[in-house]
Structure formats: C-alpha cells, structure tokens
Amino acid sequence: MAELTTERVTAELEGSFVVFRIGMRINTLWKVHEWLPVLRAMPKMLEELETDAESGLLGYDTKLGIRNHEVVQYWRSFEQLREYALNPDGRHAPAIQWTNQQMRESDAVGIWHETYLVGGGAYETVYNNTPPIGLGKAGTLYPATDRRRTAAGRLGLTEGDDVTYEEDGVQSEPIEPR
Numbered sequence: 001m002a003e004l005t006t007e008r009v010t011a012e013l014e015g016s017f018v019v020f021r022i023g024m025r026i027n028t029l030w031k032v033h034e035w036l037p038v039l040r041a042m043p044k045m046l047e048e049l050e051t052d053a054e055s056g057l058l059g060y061d062t063k064l065g066i067r068n069h070e071v072v073q074y075w076r077s078f079e080q081l082r083e084y085a086l087n088p089d090g091r092h093a094p095a096i097q098w099t100n101q102q103m104r105e106s107d108a109v110g111i112w113h114e115t116y117l118v119g120g121g122a123y124e125t126v127y128n129n130t131p132p133i134g135l136g137k138a139g140t141l142y143p144a145t146d147r148r149r150t151a152a153g154r155l156g157l158t159e160g161d162d163v164t165y166e167e168d169g170v171q172s173e174p175i176e177p178r
Contacts, residue, residue, distance in 0.1 A: 002131030002132070003131060004129055004130060004131055005127055005128070005129070005130060005131065005132065005136075005141065006128075006129060007128070007143060007144075008126060008127075008128045008143070008144040008145075009126070009127050009128070009136070009141045009142060009143055009144055010124070010125050010126050010127070010141070010142055010143075010144045010148045010154055011125045011127070011132075011134075011135040011136040011138070011139035011140065011141055011142075012139050012140055012142060013058070013074075013135065013138065013139040013140070014120070015120045016077075016117065016118060016119050016120050017058065017074055017075060017076060017077075017118050017138075018074070018075040018076070018077060018078050018081055018115060018116065018117055018118065019072065019073070019074060019075075019115075019116040019118060020072075020073040020074075020075055020081055020113065020114070020115050020116075021070060021071075021072050021073075021113060021114040021115075021116075022042075022070070022071050022073065022111075022112070022113040022114075023068060023069055023070035023071065023111070023112055023113070024038050024039065024042075024068075024069050024109055024110065024111045024112075025067055025068050025069075025109070025110045025111075025112070026039075026066075026067045026068075026069075026108070026109055027067075027107055027108055027109060027110055028106075028107070028108040028109075029066075029067070031106065031108035031109075034102060034106055034108040034109055035108055035109040037098070037102075038099055038102070038109050038111065039069060041091070041095040041099070042069075042071060044091050044095075045090075045091045045092055045095065046060060046071070048090060048091050049084065055080065055084060056075050056076040056077055056079075056080025056081065056083075056084070057073060057074070057075055057076075057080075057084075058074040058075060058076055058138035058139075059073075059074045059135075059137040059138030059139075060072060060073040060074065060137075060138075061133055061134055061137065072134065074134075074135060074137075074138035074139075078115065078117060081115070099111060121155065121156050122155075123135070123155075124151050124154035124155045125139075125154070126144050126151070126154070127141075128144075145160075146159075146160055147159050147160040148160060149161075150162050150163050
C-alpha cells in the first residue's frame with residue numbers, strides 16, 4: 001500500500017502544464033476479443049513513457065471500472081503530448097491505427113480523450129490522509145499552511161487568510177478576493 005500523507009498538503013507545479021484524460025468504454029462485455037487488446041495497450045504506452053525522462057509525462061493515475069477505464073495524465077506541454085501521439089516509432093501510433101480500424105467494424109469498444117491546458121497557478125489542490133494522487137504525484141507537495149491554507153490562497157487570490165478554517169473545513173467567513 002502506498003504511504004499516506006497524514007498532514008494537509010497541496011501540490012504545485014512550476015509553470016503551465018497539460019491535463020490529459022484518456023479512456024475507453026466497453027460497450028459489449030462479451031466481445032472480449034475486441035476490447036481486451038485496447039485495454040492492454042495503455043499500460044505498454046505508459047511504461048514506454050515512464051522509461052523516457054524526456055517524454056514530458058509528469059505523472060498519471062488510472063481508474064478501472066467494469067465498463068469504463070480512464071487514465072488521467074499530467075504533461076509538461078501540449079507539444080510533448082502531441083509529439084508522443086504522432087511518433088510513428090512509438091507504441092501509440094500503431095495502437096490507435098488498429099483501434100480505429102476495429103471501431104469501424106464494431107461498436108464493442110469506444111475510446112475518448114480530453115485535453116486541458118492549465119496556466120501556471122490556475123489550479124489548486126489539497127490532500128489529507130491519502131497517498132500522493134493526481135497532481136500530488138506529478139508535482140511537489142507542500143504543507144497547506146500560510147498562503148496555501150485556503151483554496152483562494154492556493155490560487156493566489158488571497159494570502160490564505162480569507163476564511164476561518166475549522167476542523168470540519170466549513171467556511172465561516174465569505175471569501176473576498178484581494
């Protein structure tokens with residue numbers, strides 16, 4: 001089991017970055033021969049990316065379900081994400097060609113992705129009693145104190161003194177951006 005972060009922390013990444021959500025949906029469970037190759041392709045691509053320190057992949061989380069499977073990836077830049085996607089020598093190009101061909105022949109499996117460009121400081125996070133997840137795996141963790149104590153503080157809108165933080169996290173004063 002991953003080690004828990006037992007204090008309230010926040011994650012930060014220097015500069016802008018990309019959040020890339022990619023997934024598949026199994027539409028026909030009994031057509032294993034059609035969806036299993038799609039499911040098995042992603043771990044191979046992630047392994048390829050992890051072994052290349054220059055790929056631009058900062059970290060990722062996987063979410064597996066009965067029908068829906070998703071990977072949330074954090075990238076240094078859209079250019080690096082696009083370069084990987086289009087690289088004819090990488091695992092992605094042949095996998096997506098095969099998958100697209102399969103989807104023309106059958107609707108047993110579907111694939112999707114969403115790309116978000118995140119400007120520096122245009123996000124905030126907080127984690128407590130969890131192992132590093134999401135941006136917490138991709139960025140650097142800091143104690144959620146001082147200016148990092150509140151969501152508005154982490155976003156740079158206040159100095160972190162905008163609300164009284166009680167043990168249950170209930171906001172007792174309105175947020176006034178500075």
